[in-house]
Amino acid sequence: MRNQLMIAGAILFLFTGCRKLVEVQAPVTGITAGNVYETDATAIAVMTGMYTQMSLSSLPDGANLSLCLGMSADEFTLYAGVTNTGYQRYYQNAHSALLGLTPDFWTGFYNMIYTTNSVLEGVENSPALTPAVKQQLQGEAKFMRAFSYYYLVNLFGGVPVVTSTNYNTNGGLARSAAADVWKRIIVDLTDAKALLSGTYLDATLLKASAERVRPTRWAAIGLLSRAYLYSGDYVNAAAMADTLIANATSFSIVGLNSAFLKASAGNNEAIWQLQAVATGFNTQEARLFIIPSTGPAASFPVYLRDSLLNSFEKNDKRKTSWINSVTTGGTTYSFPYKYKVNTVNAAVTEFSTVLRLGEQYLIRAEARAKLHNTTDARTDMNVIRKRAGLDTLTLTDETALLDTLQHERRVELFSEWGHRWLDLKRTGKADAVMPAVTAAKGGTWSTNWQLYPIAFKELQADPALKQNEGYN
Numbered sequence: 147m148r149n150q151l152m153i154a155g156a157i158l159f160l161f162t163g164c165r166k167l168v169e170v171q172a173p174v175t176g177i178t179a180g181n182v183y184e185t186d187a188t189a190i191a192v193m194t195g196m197y198t199q200m201s202l203s204s205l206p207d208g209a210n211l212s213l214c215l216g217m218s219a220d221e222f223t224l225y226a227g228v229t230n231t232g233y234q235r236y237y238q239n240a241h242s243a244l245l246g247l248t249p250d251f252w253t254g255f256y257n258m259i260y261t262t263n264s265v266l267e268g269v270e271n272s273p274a275l276t277p278a279v280k281q282q283l284q285g286e287a288k289f290m291r292a293f294s295y296y297y298l299v300n301l302f303g304g305v306p307v308v309t310s311t312n313y314n315t316n317g318g319l320a321r322s323a324a325a326d327v328w329k330r331i332i333v334d335l336t337d338a339k340a341l342l343s344g345t346y347l348d349a350t351l352l353k354a355s356a357e358r359v360r361p362t363r364w365a366a367i368g369l370l371s372r373a374y375l376y377s378g379d380y381v382n383a384a385a386m387a388d389t390l391i392a393n394a395t396s397f398s399i400v401g402l403n404s405a406f407l408k409a410s411a412g413n414n415e416a417i418w419q420l421q422a423v424a425t426g427f428n429t430q431e432a433r434l435f436i437i438p439s440t441g442p443a444a445s446f447p448v449y450l451r452d453s454l455l456n457s458f459e460k461n462d463k464r465k466t467s468w469i470n471s472v473t474t475g476g477t478t479y480s481f482p483y484k485y486k487v488n489t490v491n492a493a494v495t496e497f498s499t500v501l502r503l504g505e506q507y508l509i510r511a512e513a514r515a516k517l518h519n520t521t522d523a524r525t526d527m528n529v530i531r532k533r534a535g536l537d538t539l540t541l542t543d544e545t546a547l548l549d550t551l552q553h554e555r556r557v558e559l560f561s562e563w564g565h566r567w568l569d570l571k572r573t574g575k576a577d578a579v580m581p582a583v584t585a586a587k588g589g590t591w592s593t594n595w596q597l598y599p600i601a602f603k604e605l606q607a608d609p610a611l612k613q614n615e616g617y618n
Contacts, residue, residue, distance in 0.1 A: 183272035186279045190351055192265055193286045196258060197359065201420040201430070201498060206254040206297065208420065208498045208563055209430035213448065214249060215564030220583045222561075223451050225442035233447060238589030239580070243617045246601030251301055253601075255294040256308070262287040262294070263311050278343075282351045282360075285341030289361045292334035293369060299327040300376075300568050303597045303614060320610040328377045335373060338366040346409075356410040358419050359497065364390060364397070365418040368501040371509050376572055380513040387510035390417070390503065397503045399533055402467035405504065406484045408497040415504060419497035428496040432485035435561065441474035449479040450560075453583075458557055463535040468560075482561035500563065504530060508555055515548050523547060527554055534558075571596050592616055 183189045200207045216222045217237040224237040232248025235241050246252075265287040269280050298305045306319035307330050322330075342363045348355040371386035390397060398414045407413040408422075420429075427433045437446045450469065458465040470483035485496050511526035520542055527550070528538045534557075541547045552573060559565040570576040577593050584591035594616025605611050 183268040184274050186276050186350070189265075189269060189272070189275055189283060190279065190349065192261065192268075193283060193290070194349065196261055196290060197420055198423050201423045203430050206249075206251050206258070206294075207430060208500065209434045210249045211251070211297070211564045212431065212561050213434060214251075215567040216561055217448065219564075219567035219570055220451055220579060221454055221566050222448035224587075225447050225449065227442070228444055228447045230444065230447065238587050239584050239591060239595040240589050241595075241599050241617070243599040243602045243605070243613060246603065247598060250601070251297065251598075252604065255298050258294045259291055259308055260311060262291040263309060267311060276352070279351045281341050282343055282347065285338045285343075285363075285366070286361050288334040289338040289342065289366050289369070292331045292338065292373070295327055295331050295334075296369065296373060297564075299324050299331070300564075300571070301598050302600060306608070306611070317608060318610050319608065321612060325377075328373065331373050332370065332377070335366050335370040339363055339370065342366055357421065357497070358409040358416045359421040361418055364393070365501055368417045368506060371506060375509050375513055376568075380516040384510050384513035384517065387506040387513070390506045391510065399503060399507075399529060402463055402533060403486075405502065406486075406496055406499050408495060411495050415502045416497070416499055417501035417503060417506075419499050421497055422494045426490040428487040428492065428494050429485045429498045431482070431498060431561075432488040432496070435482045435485070436470070436488040437472050437479050437481045439472050439474065441472060441477075442479055446481075449481050454556070454560060455480055457553065459536055461535055462557065463533075464557055484561065504533075504558060505565075508551065508558065511554075512548070512551050515544060515551060518544060520544055520547050523551070527551060530554060530558055 181188075182192060203209055213222070214233075214236045217224060217233065218239055222237075224233055228234070230248075231245075235245070235248075241247060265283055269275060269283050269287070272280070275283075295305070295307070304321040304324040304327060306316070307322045307327060308316045308319065309330075310316065338361070342361060342365070343351075344363045346355045346358050346362055347353065347360045348357075351360070367386050367389050371383050371390070374380070374383035374386060396414065397417065400413055400415045404411075404413050405415050408419065409416045422428050434446070435448070437449060442449055455465070455469070468482065468484045469480050471478050471480040473479075485498075487496050507526045507529050511523045514520075514523035514526065524539050524541060524547060527547075531538065531554070539547075539550065541550060552569060552575070555569055556566060570579055576596050577591075580595075581591040584595075594614065597614045599614055599617035600611060605613060
């Protein structure tokens, strides 16, 4: 496995760095972009390398996205002793176009898009690949391209839509309207749904796997339901979530302490996960979020805000199962405890969960409520509340139900992949919530801060790009 991951990482480097490297003739036994697609194994390794890098925090990943977007929102307090200026800018919503973002999600996601485009081109032109492998790789590439654009459009607004590796074409692209980016996301996910296997596959893409680390048709459906919800197509959002929830053979709501285990450890809630790789930790989330007995520090930079802790209802089991705390120097620091294994070289029992069934119930609930079906929306919300040990809802007013739904999303999805930050923006609540929150962090809120700036270096490289409002 270790050798496979090293090969995958080396092959991925060919694509993420290829625009900056001087082209030289490959050695006879070497792997280059030109011969990667001559065998199933090397072609598969390109996509495997992407998932590996996400698990290692080398590309946009759950830990960095959850951390930075959670700091931008009202989930985390940044420890006063942290001197990382990139973190401070996320925390205070005080970004600068000149300084750019650190971590740099724009570059990270466009590197992923470049790789997916190279896979689509290379696979299409290869006569050597097994047909089933070829189709699966096409589906994975379209899925990951949609995943990347999903975050880009949410973080930056309209962005250039790049669908090839042609630098001469891509170098002068202007920003597409956000609505057009969403259309591309939905087209790619619809294609991925048709191309991807309905069975979870192993590293050969030819055999079934007990783990859920390769994207499948179900992952495409799960992200498609979210994309439809975000773009206001509630009929299709509900229909896609319906499809997943109805597949009771493969998916079910599990206990709170099982919801972030790897699939083979009894987690049927998982739809798509990132496999632990050779870093010594099960997940980067546990490494980053679990605060040791000595308290927060540069390596454990955040803890949960009181406003989030106080938002849990009395007797909500999520607060006791998914949150832990340490007390040092007379101060108690609470932290996310969804991932519980942060011991170096411990047995691997947890994988980073990107998509899970619990969110699908909340997507369907919101879509149903928007379609004025409050009865079924309430039923979906009660599935999630029942697991948390809470009383069933009896609300009938649509507005009150939607407000309660956003509360449920806050306490169900906290510290996961930036959901709270994206929810505040898409529901129009950011300008009501963030002024006081940002002031408490030592910053000043502007509605313009809902979008991050495009780094000055990107504007220099592509004169057709226009900066987001409010950034110099």
